[in-house]
Structures are given as C-alpha cells and as structure tokens.
Amino acid sequence: MSDPKPTSPKQATSADSPPDLLAARAGANRPKGFFDLPGVRKFMRNRMAVVALAIIVVFFATAISIMVPPGLIKIDAVTERVGLSKEPGFGRLAAVKDRISHADRIVSDVDKALRTSDPQSSLAAFGYAERTVFSTEPELVEDKLGEVNDKFDALDDAIADYEDALDERDAYLKDIDAAQVAADASELAALSDAVDAADAAKLAQLELLEGEIAELMPIPDSLAYKLRLLLGTDAQGRSVFLRAVYSIKTAVQIGFVTSFIAVVMGGLLGAAAGYFGGLIDHAVVWLYSTISAIPYLIWLIVIAFVVREISTPDDWKFFAGIPLGQTLIPVYLAFILTFWIGPCRVVRGEAMKIKSLDYIQSARSIGASQKRILLRHVVPNTAYLLFINMSLLFVGAIKAEVILSFLGLGVQGQPSWGIMIKDAKDEVINGFFWQIGAATAFMFVLVLAFNIVSDALQDAFDPKHVG
Amino acid sequence: MWAYTFRRILYNIPIFLGIVLLLMVLLRVNDPVYAQLSKNATEVEIAAKRVELGIDRPLLVQFAEFMLPIRLDEEGVHWTGSVFGFDDRSWYREDSVWNIVRPSVMPSLSLTVPALILSTFLSVAVGLVSAANRGRWIDRALVFFAVIGMSISFLVFIIFGQYFGAYWLTQAIGFELFAVRGYEAVAAPEVLDPDAGLTIRGWLNRYNVPSLLGWPKHCLLPVMISVIVTLGYDTRFYRSVIVEQSTSDYIRTARAKGCPERTVLVKHLLRNAMIPIITRVMITLPFVVVGSLLLEVYFSIPGLGQTLFTHVTNKDFPVTQTIVAVLAIIFIASNILTDVLYALVDPRVRLS
Secondary structure (H helix, E strand, C coil): CCCCCCCCHHHHHHHHCCCHHHHHHHHHHCCCCHHHCHHHHHHHHCHHHHHHHHHHHHHHHHHHHHHCCCCCCCHHHHHCECCCCCCCCCCCCCCHHHHHHHHHHHHHHHHHHHCCCCHHHHHHHCCECCECCCCCCHHHHHHHHHHHHHHHHHHHHHHHHHHHHHHHHHHHHHHCCHHHHHHCHHHHHHHHHHHHHHHHHHHHHHHHHHHHHHHHCCCCCCHHHHHHCCCCECCCCEEHHHHHHHHHHHHHHHHHHHHHHHHHHHHHHHHHHHHHCHHHHHHHHHHHHHHHCCCHHHHHHHHHHHHHCCECCCCCCCCCCCEHHHCCHHHHHHHHHHHCHHHHHHHHHHHHHHCCCHHHHHHHHCCCCHHHHHHHHHHHHCHHHHHHHHHHHHHHHHHHHHHHHHCCCCCCCCCCHHHHHHHHHHHHHCCCCHHHHHHHHHHHHHHHHHHHHHHHHHHHHCCCCCC | CHHHHHHHHHHHHHHHHHHHHHHHHHHCCCCHHHHHCCCCCCHHHHHHHHHHHCCCCCHHHHHHHHHCCEEEECCEEEECCCCCCCCCECCCCCCEHHHHHHHHHHHHHHHHHHHHHHHHHHHHHHHHHHHHCCCCHHHHHHHHHHHHHHCCCHHHHHHHHHHHHHHHHHHHHCCCCCCCCCCCECCCHHHCCHHHHHCHHHHHHHCCCECCCHHHHHHHHHHHHHHHHHHHHHHHHHHHHHHHHHCCHHHHHHHHCCCCHHHHHHHHHHHHCHHHHHHHHHHHHHHHHHCCHHHHHHCCCCCHHHHHHHHHHCCCHHHHHHHHHHHHHHHHHHHHHHHHHHHHHCCCCCCC
8 A cells, every 4th residue: 555645754864874876766756845745736636626625714714703802703793683584685675575564564663662761762772783763863753654654554555455456356257157258358357457557556555665664764885784684684684694604603613623523532542443452442443333333313412412401510711600501512522422433443444554564663673662653653644534534524513513403402502504494494485595595505615615625635645545 | 154143243242231331321411300300399309209210229220120121129130021121111201112112113114214225226326327437427427416415404405305395396286295294104093992903904003004195195205305315425435336346357357258338337346346335225224213313303204213302302211222222233233134144145255
C-alpha cells in the first residue's frame, strides 16, 4: 500500500549518510510543503471539490462571525417580529386571503396601541422591527386609522359583492342542467363576467387599502430591513432569512464539536486497539459492537432524552443551574456516543496493518516507547482516514440534528434548520414554502459541499477507494 | 457449520448482556420515580412508588430478573417463565409489555420489508447500469442525483412527499389515492373476540396485520418515500462495489473468452458482488424491524418505532428495555446469519 505522506520528518532527514546522488534524488522527490503532497495536489486538481471547500469556508466564516462577540446576528434579532405572519419572500405578494388578514392584523395592532392608557408611548414602542407607525401623535394616527377603516369597509362591501356574484352563478348552475347551458351560453357568460368584475373591484379596493396602510405604517427603505424580509417571515412574523443564517452557526457548532471529538476519540481508541491488540482490542471491539447493535437513532433518542432533564450544578461557570436540556450538551453527547464507532473501526483495521510495516519495526528497534510509536507513527498515518471520517460525520451530525429537533429532543432556545423544518410542517399544507425552502436550501448547500469534499478526499488519499 | 454457529452465539452473549446493561444504566441516570409522581410527593410516597416499580432493588437483581425467567425476593428464587420483561407491567399504559409490543411489529414490517426489497433491487440495478457505463454521462448523471438525494434531509422528503403524494394528488385526481394518516388492520380490534386466537383471521388481528386493500392507501406512499431516500446511499455503495469487482481478473478473462456483456455482468460480476450486497442488506435488518420511526410518526402508523418513541418519552422503561433487548437479539442473529449466508453464496468461504 503506497503511502501518500512522508512517514515522519525524521526519516526523511536521516537519509544523509548515503552518497550524494541518492540524497539528491530523495530531495528531488521529497514533498516540499503541504500543497506539494501528492494527495493534496490530487485534491486541488478536482475543481468541484475546491469550489465546495470554498463554500464550506464561507459557511464556517459566517458561523464564526455569529459566534464571536459582538456577533453578526444576535439571538434577539432572530426571535423578534419583523413583519406580518407568513409573508412571502423576494417582495412577492401573498395570497389575497393572507393580504386581507395582514391588513386586519396591522389595523388591530395599531388600534390596540391607541387604546392603552398612554397611547403616545405605546405607539412609539409598537412596530415590526424598524417598521413603525408614521407618527406618534395619537390624534394623527387616529385620523389615519379612520381612513384605513373606511377603506376596509369599502373592501368588505366589495367582498360581499363578489360573493353575491359567485352565489348567483352557482345558483344558476345548480338549477339548470348541462344541456341548457350549452344551448344558451350567453347568460352564463354574463354571470361569469359579473364575477370577474366583482373580483377585479375587490382587488382594486384591496390595493387602495394597502396604499393607506403603507401610509399608516410605511415600509422602511433600508437595506437591513429588506434583507430581513428577503425570504419572508414565518408564522410568528420572524425573519426566515435571519433564522436560516443563524442556523449556520448552530449546524457548524454541532457538526464541528461532535465530529471532532468523535474522530479524536474513535481514532485514539481504534489505533490503540489495532496496535496493542489483546485485551485492549477485545474491550474496544466489545464496546463498539455493543453500541452499534442498536440502531443509532434509538441511542440518540434515549441519550438525548435521559441527559436533557439533568440540571447542572450551581457552581458551573457557564450554565449554572440551567437544565442541561436547554444547552446543546445532550445533542453533543448523543452524537459522540454513536459517532466514534465509524472512525474507530476503520482506524483499528488500518493500525493492525501499519503495525507490521518496516517503519514501525525500525522505530521500535531504535527504542521508541509504545506511546511514542502510537502517537507519532500510527496515528499520523491514519490521519487521512480521520479527515474523511470527520467530514462524513459532520454531514451525519447536521442531518441527525434535524431528526432530533423534529422529535423535540434536539436544539432548544435557538433556531436550527431542524426546528425550521419542524415549524414549517403545518405551513406546507397551506401552500407556504418559504420557511422549509430556506432551511432546506441552506442545509442542502452545506451538506452537498461536504459530500463533494469527502468524495474528493477519498479519491485523493484513500488508495482503496474507487471513484 | 453448527459448531461455528454455536461458537458465534457464545461469543455474542457478552455483547447482548452489555447492550441490556448499558441501557438499564442509562435509563436510571435520571431517577425515574420523579417522573411518575407529582412534584410535591412526600418521601413516603416516593419510597412506596420505588417499591411498586421495582427499582428499589440493586441494579444487578433487576438485570438478572430481566434476563432470566426468574423472580428474586426474600424468600428465594421463583420461576416466572417469561424473559426480557414481556410480562412486566408498562409504566405508561395499563397493560403488559407484550400486549403493547405485539400489535406494533407487523405495521412496522409492512412498511419496511417492501421498502427494503424494493430499494435493494432498484439500487443494485441502478448501480449496475452506472458501473457498466462508468465515466460516461449516464454514470455521472446517476452519481450526481445520488449525491443530491443524499444532501436533502429525510424530513424534507417526507413533508414534500406528503404534500404532493397525498394532498396535491388528491386535489388533482379527485379522490384520495394515498392517505396521510391511519392504518388499517385486517379488521378493527373491537371485532376481536376472546376465542378469535384460534382462527387465522383472529391471529392476523392479534398481530395487527395490514389489510390487503388498506395497505396501498396507507403504506405505499411511505414505502415510496423510503425507497427514494435510500436509493441515493445504496446506489453509490453498490456502484462502487461493482466497479471494484469489474477490474478483477476473472472479468477480463470472461470478456476475453467472448462472453456476452450481459452474461459477464449478471453471471460473473453480480454473483461475486453478492457478499457486500448481503452484508449491506443484513446490516439494515435491525433497522427494518424498528421501522422508519419518522415515517411512522408522520403517517400515524402504529409501528414499533413510534411505540418505542412514545414509551421512551413517557419514561416507560419496561417497554423500552424489552424492545431494545429484542432488537439486540435480531441484530446478533442477523450477524450470525450473514456469515452463514456468505458460505452459502460463495463456496470459497469456509466457516471455521
């Protein structure tokens, strides 16, 4: 099995005693830096993988800039109401029914603010993010609201007319049979025209009403506000775009923490089991066969469920007294316990093979300690497997988070793609796809990028992998 | 072969014990008594509840009672005749564990067995097509779609599958072809009379076997969704298995002696690819039994996955332990069976 990496820097430099010719040849073939490694060069030649890697870097950068204070997006920004409920994105108009209920909502909200004991300050406090009432003078607002209500009455009349026209046509169709309709189409045509006209009148009235409302609560022109409404709002009027972006942080955090710890744990256990054999090997194999005998979803449910209700000791620095269920720790624990098995298996097999190779024998013969051989020779030579596994586990973590969140055992207290998809479940039946679409699209891009990168990693570093 | 199987069974006993013990320990990390009582229960009530649930005794005693058909108390050992807690009382519903687990097995199987068979055949076929055209556009397109399918959450497939397969389709064709909820057994449970156990119909009812007419309406859509989801992963796996085989010497030999391409693919290649295919199918067997939890939850199918989830979240430990123990046995059995199957499909494999 050809090894893509130099086994250790020591070996490369220890070749100085042979004649110059050999040294020169060795020097010519020796990789000079990270980007000269054959595997890395093979990876960089795969253009799609490089693009995918760039996308992953962008996602990571976004996640870090949200995580590091002051934070690109604050948690308050994703939980506050920025608009009406279930507004579509890209400035598209909602369904007529929803537009009417949006107008109704604004009118009743403003009305509520006016009726408080101190209308001036409640008007000042009221608003959907930056979208506020045009004035804080109660008299002015009252007048405007009167105009809006007039338009609303006119709209109600138009709706009543439209429904009358519809009823008339339906009544006509009910009384008469198909043969008669065919014989005298003119009356039906007239009735249908009346329905269309009433419909148009209704729409015109609705637009007038929306014009008034735009004066009552002008839509801010700022880019920041437009960005928030870019992908619409969810049922509670929160920005779908901000939530989807904030979820990058949740996903990267869960993915990175769990895949990193799982890979380190699995790699070390696997290397130790494969290298030492004997009792250690038996113990590790027993442990992972035991855990993998149960579908991992069941472990996830049991662990996430069990750990959730434990409350943290009061003297913990960061989450004093908070139940563990409100942190991400149950999710981490559940994922790590089940995820370390994959890398452990692979690394164990590789370590068993490496153990009998010449460079391990020579390291042993010069008196290197077991620990040193394990950590300096065995583990680094399985590093490519660890990287491949880490990217596979990252994807696994993101997808498992969605399932746990759907079952109510996952992320709490912050948005995640799983929570968005779960929330969107009922919206889809009503034909509102913005929230599920946004969460799916963001997740799809990240997961696809990881899938492409892990494929390319396998192509470049794993000699056994077939492409 | 029997000696081998026997040795494998012996070897797997510590694994089985480990699974059950690990689960029992995990479930007791949180004291389950508090979940069963109101917040202001007195010490006496808590102690009484503990005795009632049987969790006042040492863990090892509980473990032994679970694993062996015995009951231990001050007077000694009693024979109970039931293992794995099948006769224990559920903590969540007024019923025995067996009565809760029994009707949920068949709904799960009626969902996952067709899905497993369909997806295996389809993905082996697609993998074969893809591998036979390796590097050509059709292969690239298939691999591309497989990766796309792998990158979308299972939940999204289910939500959109329900929307288009049930809601949208019903509106488009005017009648309900697929339903989003419900499950029809051969006959409603209330029809069941105590003596029905003797008849075939009564037996089918006891085990909640789906009715032939109700199955397409309630189970076909989830089966299709599950097949589509699995196709992405499996196609890629089988493709790489077949590609790996296709570079072997025997394939070159077969081609050189003038075998038609079909014979090469089906007779030579597929036969030799049987081992990884069997491994893959057998690995998924335990998952088949627990069913697709998400599908069961979304389509309200009263399967094992949903039962397990409901009872875990309601802190019903007897049911949880029993289901997990049964799953572990199935897993171990399928592992041993896999090795025996190896020997059956490949004469080169000797069990020793």
